[in-house]
Amino acid sequence: MYTQSFSVPDGSDDAKSAGLKAVPKALSAQDAALQAQFDARIDADGRIEPREWMPEAYRKTLVRQISQHAHSEIVGMLPEGNWISRAPSLKRKAILIAKVQDEGGHGLYLYSAAETLGTSRDQMLDALHTGKAKYSSIFNYPTLNWADVGVVGWLVDGAAIMNQVPLCRCSYGPYARAMVRVCKEESFHQRQGYEALLVMMQGTAEQKTMVQDAVNRWWWKCLAMFGPPDADSPNSAQGMRWGIKRISNDDLRQKFVDATVPQAKVLGVTLPDPDLKWNEARQAHDYGQIDWDEFWATVNGNGPCNKERLGARVKAWNDGAWVREAALAHAKKQQARQMKEAA
Amino acid sequence: MSTPALKEWPLWEVFVRSKQGLEHKHCGSLHASDSEHALQMARDVYTRRQEGVSIWVVPSASISASEPNDKPEFFDPASDKVYRHPTFYVIPDEVGHM
Numbered sequence: 001m002y003t004q005s006f007s008v009p010d011g012s013d014d015a016k017s018a019g020l021k022a023v024p025k026a027l028s029a030q031d032a033a034l035q036a037q038f039d040a041r042i043d044a045d046g047r048i049e050p051r052e053w054m055p056e057a058y059r060k061t062l063v064r065q066i067s068q069h070a071h072s073e074i075v076g077m078l079p080e081g082n083w084i085s086r087a088p089s090l091k092r093k094a095i096l097i098a099k100v101q102d103e104g105g106h107g108l109y110l111y112s113a114a115e116t117l118g119t120s121r122d123q124m125l126d127a128l129h130t131g132k133a134k135y136s137s138i139f140n141y142p143t144l145n146w147a148d149v150g151v152v153g154w155l156v157d158g159a160a161i162m163n164q165v166p167l168c169r170c171s172y173g174p175y176a177r178a179m180v181r182v183c184k185e186e187s188f189h190q191r192q193g194y195e196a197l198l199v200m201m202q203g204t205a206e207q208k209t210m211v212q213d214a215v216n217r218w219w220w221k222c223l224a225m226f227g228p229p230d231a232d233s234p235n236s237a238q239g240m241r242w243g244i245k246r247i248s249n250d251d252l253r254q255k256f257v258d259a260t261v262p263q264a265k266v267l268g269v270t271l272p273d274p275d276l277k278w279n280e281a282r283q284a285h286d287y288g289q290i291d292w293d294e295f296w297a298t299v300n301g302n303g304p305c306n307k308e309r310l311g312a313r314v315k316a317w318n319d320g321a322w323v324r325e326a327a328l329a330h331a332k333k334q335q336a337r338q339m340k341e342a343a
Numbered sequence: 344m345s346t347p348a349l350k351e352w353p354l355w356e357v358f359v360r361s362k363q364g365l366e367h368k369h370c371g372s373l374h375a376s377d378s379e380h381a382l383q384m385a386r387d388v389y390t391r392r393q394e395g396v397s398i399w400v401v402p403s404a405s406i407s408a409s410e411p412n413d414k415p416e417f418f419d420p421a422s423d424k425v426y427r428h429p430t431f432y433v434i435p436d437e438v439g440h441m
């Protein structure tokens with residue numbers, strides 16, 4: 001599904017590992033040459049590949065961002081998975097299962113991309129399960145009615161696509177290629193979500209109320225997904241310099257608002273913002289203030305579902321340990337048997 | 344570079360040949376306990392929308408890659424041997440397509 005458009009420092013001990021503010025170590029002559037080569041490649045809009053030299057801070061930032069993205073895909077299966085057994089028709093249930101299956105695949109692509117940077121999946125999962133690594137704040141909100149599933153497709157995945165399309169041109173090759181694959185499938189998610197809502201909006205008064213209620217609860221949280229305002233986003237400049245980030249948080253957010261307003265109109269819902277209006281001079285929509293305190297509370301573990309989400313992940317991991325071990329033991333036995341036969 | 348935890352399933356590289364494709368193309372990697380498991384996972388993850396008709400999985404540890412730093416020297420000899428290309432040879436027009 002989806003990434004937070006910016007990379008949140010993981011644990012407290014990790015805050016300094018980004019190394020952005022640290023005094024740079026004196027570079028040896030060889031390192032300086034490599035650094036110059038790297039900078040030239042970035043300036044020429046070239047791709048960096050796994051076995052090439054890269055600054056340590058670039059590597060760490062990417063590991064953090066890509067693994068956060070992967071974790072978001074995996075945790076993001078939970079709020080939607082919540083409705084699989086209660087989907088209102090067999091068709092909607094099959095669609096939802098296919099979508100959640102895609103999210104699992106997206107997580108896999110992204111973990112693989114992160115692994116090319118020299119981390120292992122078990123290390124990343126361990127960071128997630130011990131609360132050291134973040135995932136997108138949006139998945140800490142509950143899905144309270146069936147319309148939420150459609151709204152998550154339309155708005156949450158819609159915001160994700162806004163974020164991810166520029167990432168297809170990210171300077172790190174494996175991440176960019178993973179995003180190309182993800183974006184293709186993501187557009188299925190957004191369209192199916194929107195279509196599910198369109199059907200409900202042609203239904204009974206209760207169904208329409210459900211859709212509006214879901215939009216009211218998710219709208220502001222989706223705007224916050226683009227990350228803090230540019231002025232409060234000190235890491236963005238570095239991300240831009242490195243070609244990881246292509247468009248600023250505020251610019252992406254504006255694009256999202258401008259794209260979504262006409263979609264809401266077609267759907268027949270209102271967006272819960274009295275300050276939302278077209279600005280002729282800017283040729284863009286003005287919108288109200290985002291509640292950043294709530295956003296940061298959620299990012300820092302105090303949203304409505306943080307404990308539940310992480311708890312579900314940790315339980316699945318712990319309860320599944322014996323199955324993973326059994327698969328490995330079986331593989332070893334098969335291998336030993338083959339060796340014996342070959343001998 | 345860290346060594347993966349001992350209990351982790353090994354990493355596999357996945358190559359898929361599409362229905363009209365002439366060759367297998369690398370499309371990603373995954374962790375699986377053995378090759379059969381890897382094939383099944385690759386089927387589910389990478390060919391869910393009929394992307395391919397044939398899958399190869401290879402343990403990542405079995406792959407050797409060329410060194411990025413050697414790129415210029417390693418691939419250089421190709422550029423000064425233009426006689427390897429059919430367009431280097433001039434054939435009279437009356438010979439027709441050859």
